[in-house]
Amino acid sequence: VYAFDLFAPEFVAALLAEVDAFYASKLPAARPNSMNNYGVIVNDVGLEPFVKALQDKVCGPLAQALFKAHPHGHPAADFDSTHSFIVKYRGDEDPHLDVHTDDSDVTFNVCLGRDFEGCGLVFCGMIGAKDHRQHCKTYEHRVGTCVCHLGSKRHGADDITRGERLNLIVW
Secondary structure, eight states, rough: EEEOOSSHHHHHHHHHHHHHHHHHHHHOOOOOSSSSSSEGGGGGTOHHHHHHHHHIIIIHHHHHHHHOOTTTTTTTTTOOOEEEEEEEEEESSSOEEEEESSSSSSSEEEEEEOEEEEEEEEEETTTTTTTSOOOEEEEEOOOEEEEETTTTTEEEEOOOOEEEEEEEOOO
């Protein structure tokens, strides 16, 4: 699991403004995945060119560098397609996310923020490992910071205790 600063606060604000404008339009939005009820698929908001550039220029090369020594082969070798979405956590909507694995080789999870407390990103072991159900780390999100991990790393989100948190997920 790796974490690094990715987006400046000004860029995060601009991205959130686009998401807010989409919500204000009342256009239909598909659920981002089977576990999150609130959020939006990035392509539905018109941000596919942005995510494609992010994948080509940042996510792909980072995945290649970070996970090249993976024991089951190179998980980022075929990082040629993407499913990207924004998830939203609030106490009255999705307050947390159960522990799970992603349907990805590598996941990039960028905190877009808002004002929030709680909702830490909880990590356990790798699926299939003896410790796959054991908690090993809780990461406290910071706006603009990206957490990168293998899709087979079990993880979830603790309860949000105040406010609203949005995250951009790139698979």
